Amino acid sequence: MADAQPFPERPITMVVPFAAGGAADATGRILAEGMSKVLGKAVIIENVGGAGGATGTARVKNARPDGYTIGLGHTGTLAAAVTVMPKLPHNPKTDFAYLGVVATTPNIIFVRKDFPANDLKEFIAVAQQKKEQLTFGHSGNGAASHITCLLFFGLIKAPPTYVPYRGFGQTVNDIIAGKIDGSCDLVASVAGQAQSGLVKALVVASKDRSPTLPDVPTAVEAGIPEFQAETWTGLFAPRNTPKPILDILGKAVAAALNDPEVDKRLATIGARVPDADGRGAAAMQKLVAAEIDRWADILNKAGFKPD
Incomplete structure (x- = not known):
């Protein structure tokens, strides 16, 4: 043999x-x-x-x-x-x-660059007012971007309208184009767009700041310590x-x-x-x-x- x-x-x-x-x-x-x-x-x-x-x-x-x-x-x-x-x-x-x-890698909440909020507190106020008028994209039911959004919006009790996509590329392109308001994806996905100002990063869902986006506050710093999604x-x-x-x-x-x-x-x-x-x-x-x-x-x- x-x-x-x-x-x-x-x-x-x-x-x-x-x-x-x-x-x-x-x-x-x-x-x-x-x-x-x-x-x-x-x-x-x-x-x-x-x-x-x-x-x-x-x-x-x-x-x-x-x-x-x-x-x-x-x-x-x-x-x-x-x-x-x-x-x-x-x-x-x-x-x-x-x-x-x-x-x-921690997840992050980010929105289109002209969204009328500059920090998480302002965003929550807008989200609680707009609710279903707010549109957030994700990569399909069960994707990290989806479950992170479910956790975050469940915590602030302001569920948006979810828009599913086949992948992150389509999601972020529509956010940059202003077709939807934002997403809840991984820091690793959106770091480049956030660094270049194409999108506005609001909060990192972790206890420590991301070395890639050191200016973005953590959920603990922003007042929602329960929002942990790494x-x-x-x-x-x-x-x-x-x-x-x-x-x-x-x-x-x-x-x-x-x-x-x-x-x-x-x-x-x-x-x-x-x-x-x-x-x-x-x-x-x-x-x-x-x-x-x-x-x-x-x-x-x-x-x-x-x-």
Whole structure:
């Protein structure tokens, strides 16, 4: 019997469940390049948008479990989506073999540059007056931008009209064009537009300010300490992927995260590499289970009702 060929023999596909241009896409591309160096084969990004990330995530669930298709997921697609989408086509607790958490980044509330509010206090006053006349975009039910908005507007008791998009690029373009009022996406998605003044950043949903946008106050500083929404991002493979292949992929993820260039590039987009204890497969499996319960509680308290 011939010896099995070493893995990988050919390029690996990393499915990013959103359109190109947002934080998930940027994070995936940075990790893909880092992993490619370690594996000796290209890791190619495949953007599969739709249904708040559920379409692309299902693509990984249904892929052949041979290590050649892996996925990128985050707080929205692997945790909050369980509550937001009762008919979710995957079970994050049982359908995947996790490779590890690769980055965390806080979310941010931002609006069009001519919105009639210059800080969070002024924005809340306008939002509570306008309510459904206010329009906020997101990348689909269950996406990080969606659940962050649900949490924030639930806290201030002023639900806007939500406008779903297939990805961040379309959302931010319409905000810049003045077609909608704002969004609640990741710092890593909108840092460039905020720095250049194309949009107005109001508050970061974290306890500490973002090094990428140091002038933007935290939720604690702005008077809403309950508004904490830091998005974690991780990688996974289909269930039943052989352990030797998972080990190779996991080591490639770990090596990429230890690469100073990867760390630097993630920091540039406002993302942070987790410490060693929070990175690996076991840590991600535990995190997913805990976050499913945490976001169910958050969304239920916010009064969210799935369609």
